[in-house]
Amino acid sequence: MNPLELTLGIMTAVGGFVDISELVFAAKAGSTFGYALIWVFAVGTIGIVVFSEMSGRVAIAAKQPVFNLMRHRLGIKLGLLTLVASVISNLITCAAEVGGVALILNYLTGAPYLPMAAAMTVVMIVSIWVLPFEWIERVYGLLGLVMLVFAAALVAIHPPWDKIAGGFVPHIPAGLSTKELLTFAYFSVAILSAVMFPYEVYFYSSGGIEEGWAPKDMLKNRITSIVGMGLGSLLAIAILANSAQLFGPVNVDPEIPGTAAMQAAIPFGKWGLILALLGMFFAVSGAAVETCMANAYSIAQFFGWMWGRHKKPWEAPRFTLTWIVLFALALLIVLSGVDVMTLVEFAILFSILVLPLTYLPLLLLAGDKKYMREHVNGPLAKALGWLYFAIITAAALAALPLYFLTSGGNG
C-alpha cells in the first residue's frame, strides 16, 4: 500500500465530506439544539462508513459496480425502481449543490446568482471533460480541505470541550416540549439523510473501479472509508459546535448559507471569512460533480453502456452525454427560481425516502458468497449493516410526517 496514495485518498475523503445540506443542517442543528445533535452526526457517519466500505468491497471482489450487480441480484423491475428513485434524489441534490455554488460565488464576488449558476455549471462540465477521474476526485477533494478553517475557528473560540464531548453520547435533551421533541426528531432524520446520501456510495464504488482497485486494495478501502469519512464528519461537527457557541446565544438559526461563513469571520476576521467561503465553494462544487457523476454511473451501468472517466469522453459517448444532460437538468431546476434552501429540504427528504431502497441491495450483495467469495460480510459488517438498515427504514417512515408536523424543522 502506497502511503502517499493512501494519505491523498484520506484527505480527498475529508475535503469531500461536507456538502450544502450538511453545512445548512449542521449550522441549524447547533444553533437550535446546542451540542445535543452531535451524536446523530456520529451515528450517521458510522452508517456511511459501513456502507461505503461495503460498496468498495463489492466493487473489488465482484469487479463490477454496484448498479450492475444490483440488477443481476434484484431483477430488472426492482433494479429500475431503485434507479428511478435514486436518479430523482441525486438530481435534486445536484441542483441544490449547483445553486449553493452560485450563492457562495455571489457572497465572494457579488456576481449575480443565476448567471453564476450557469457559468459554474459550464466550468464543472469542462473540468469533468478535461481531467481524468483521479484528478477530478483529488482537485475538488483536496481544495475542499480549506474547510478546515471551520475546525480552526472552533479551537480559536475556546468552546466548552466537555459539553462537545458530552454531545457524542446519545441522548435527548431534557425539558423539551412536544413540538421541540418533534423538531429534534426531524433534525435527527435530516442529519442522517445528509450524511448518508445515496450518491456517496454509488460514486465511491464506481470510483473504486475507475481507479482499478484490486483485492490488494481492500485495506486501503477500509482505511479510506473509516479515517477519511470519520475525519470529514468532524468538520461537520465543528460547524455544528461553532453554531452552538456563536449563533445560538444571539438568536441566529442560519436561514441563508452565507451566515455559516461568519463562524470563521468572528475569530479570524476578513481572511477567515474568505477562507470559509472558498472552502464552502470547493466542497459544494465537488459535491455537485459527485452527484452528477453518481447519477451518470447508475444510468450507464443499469443499461449496460460503456462508462467511466478513466476512458476519454468519446470512448464512452452515452455516459458522457448523460452526465452533461444531467448537469443541464440540475441547472434548469436552479434557473426555475426554486430557492436553494428549499432544494436542500427536498434533497434531504427524497434522499431519506430512497435510502432503504439504496442500501438493501448493497447489503444483500455484500452478504452473498457467490459474488463476494472470501470477502463476504463478516459478523460485524452484517450486524452493523442490518442495524443501519433498520435505522434508515425507521427514519424513512418518520420523515414525511415529521416534515409536515414541524413545517420542515421550523416549528
Place this chain on the structure above:
Amino acid sequence: MRKSLPLLLLFAVGCSSSGADADLQYIKQARSLGAEWALVNEHSNRGHVPRIYVHSMHRWLRQNLQTAAKSLTRPDSRYGEEIRALLAQPDDAAPNELRAHVAMLKQIEDSLESA
C-alpha cells in the same frame, strides 16, 4: 385510499393550523434573519467582513424577510408590524436597533410556543 388516510390526516394537520400557529415558522425565520443581519452589521462595523459579502448578505436577508412577510396569514398582527419595521431599516442599520426588533419577535415566538 384507506392506506393513505393517516398520511393525509397528518398533512391536513400540518397545513390547517390557526393563523398565529401557522405564522410561527415565519416569525422564527424573520427573527433569525434579523439576528443574522445584526451579526453581519456588527462585524462589518469592526472591519471583519469584506464589503462585497456584506452587500450580498443584505440583499439575500432582505429578500428572505420579504418572503416571510408576504407568507403571513395575519400580516396586521403585532408580529407582522415588527417584521415590517425590520424591513424598513436601512441596510447598514445599527446592530442594537435590529436586535431590538429581534428581541420582540423572540418574545412573541416564545409566547406562541408555550401557548
Place this chain on the structure above:
Amino acid sequence: MTPDSPIKLVSELLDLPLLDSEGKYCGIVDDVEFSGDAGKILELKALLVGPGAYERRLPGWAFWLVRKIAGDRLTRVPMDRVRTIGAVVKLECAGRDLGLHRDETRVGKWIPRKGAL
C-alpha cells in the same frame, strides 16, 4: 461454465455483463431466446442485448420510460459466439462483429475528440 452446461437462467445468466474477445465491455444480457416448441426440448438459442429486450420483462409504462431514455434497439448474440458463462459472459468474437457497439458509435459522432487529458 460453457454454453452447453445446464444453467439457471435468472440467477446465473440474466443481467450479467458481456465481455468480448478483446476484453471490451459490450452490455448486459437483457433477455434470452429459446429454440424449440411446445412438447420439444428447449435450448438456449441466443442472448438478447439492448433495451428492446426489456419489453417482455417490464410493465408497459416502465418500458415506455426506458424507451424514452435508452431507445429500443435489440442485438442478438447467438450462443455459438459465447465462450464461457461465469461472473461475466465472455464472447468468442469482437463485439463490433455482432453490432454490439452500434449505439455507442452512433452517439460517439456527436462527441468532440479533443480536450481531455
